[in-house]
Amino acid sequence: xxxxxxxxxxxxxxxxxxxxxxxxxxxxxxxxxxxxxxxxxxxxxxxxxxxxxxxxxxxxxxxxxxxxxxxxxxxxxxxxxxxxxxxxxxxxxxxxxxxxxxxxxxxxxxxxxxxxxxxxxxxxxxxxxxxxxxxxxxxxxxxxxxxxxxxxxxxxxxxxxxxxxxxxxxxxxxxxxxxxxxxxxxxxxxxxxxxxxxxxxxxxxxxxxxxxxxxxxxxxxxxxxxxxxxxxxxxxxxxxxxxxxxxxxxxxxxxxxxxxxxxxxxxxxxxxxxxxxxxxxxxxxxxxxxxxxxxxxxxxxxxxxxxxxxxxxxxxxxxxxxxxxx
Numbered sequence: 001x002x003x004x005x006x007x008x009x010x011x012x013x014x015x016x017x018x019x020x021x022x023x024x025x026x027x028x029x030x031x032x033x034x035x036x037x038x039x040x041x042x043x044x045x046x047x048x049x050x051x052x053x054x055x056x057x058x059x060x061x062x063x064x065x066x067x068x069x070x071x072x073x074x075x076x077x078x079x080x081x082x083x084x085x086x087x088x089x090x091x092x093x094x095x096x097x098x099x100x101x102x103x104x105x106x107x108x109x110x111x112x113x114x115x116x117x118x119x120x121x122x123x124x125x126x127x128x129x130x131x132x133x134x135x136x137x138x139x140x141x142x143x144x145x146x147x148x149x150x151x152x153x154x155x156x157x158x159x160x161x162x163x164x165x166x167x168x169x170x171x172x173x174x175x176x177x178x179x180x181x182x183x184x185x186x187x188x189x190x191x192x193x194x195x196x197x198x199x200x201x202x203x204x205x206x207x208x209x210x211x212x213x214x215x216x217x218x219x220x221x222x223x224x225x226x227x228x229x230x231x232x233x234x235x236x237x238x239x240x241x242x243x244x245x246x247x248x249x250x251x252x253x254x255x256x257x258x259x260x261x262x263x264x265x266x267x268x269x270x271x272x273x274x275x276x277x278x279x280x281x282x283x284x285x286x287x288x289x290x291x292x293x294x295x296x297x298x299x300x301x302x303x304x305x306x307x308x309x310x311x312x313x314x315x316x317x318x319x320x321x322x323x324x325x326x
Contacts, residue, residue: 083260130225159171160185
């Protein structure tokens, strides 16, 4: 009995010490430089989000933050690097939605299970998708475009940033829900696809507003709809999907922060709190708004649920549009 009592007491002390260390890990964090891994090149919204977060964390904590761009496999190389890093909060991922909820269904050799190997820490923002057409297309509204496409099935083309990319799936889902037939033309990125939309080599593209601005300002392209529930303040005259006639068509690219599974909860909570501070900083919010990124404040628990829901939603979209893994 005495031995059992001593063992129980030692176990209790061990548990208390472990809990105390976990609490202290949150209080002491960060006490050395942090690395944020981004799966895309400098200049895009993922890189912008990472650099804004890095600046904010450095100001708040005094610790340097390094942004590392690992550009390969639509962000999967970067995601894998984060998943395999030590779970101590000093390697984080600034991810776009496709890395977590699209790549698993369009990449044959997906090297990780994103739901098991990564912890969703905090949402940052989202950029709603638009459906843009070349200005020479004789259609001013979605209804007119659908009528045109149905009158000449297969004669109109839509471009994308490549097979399995969000612009590809977003446009393919638009075509499916609109009940029309179009030809997919994949490009190596959204920039060359946008250039060909402006030139009239393709007739339609799904994209966020950032890349579409030059064509819109030059009168070379026009917007049929914004794939969001509400009209956007920076393009108030563009109807929502529901207003245009396809209410279930909702598309957005979102940004978030992830960490390796096993990262202590107090550290996850600390990082989440730092992100919330970023989303309340008027200067940072203004810089995101300039890139057409709308902030997405939500709890860490809500973000984790959101990621799982998006994972299921995009799995269905990929299946519905018939895109095979490559």
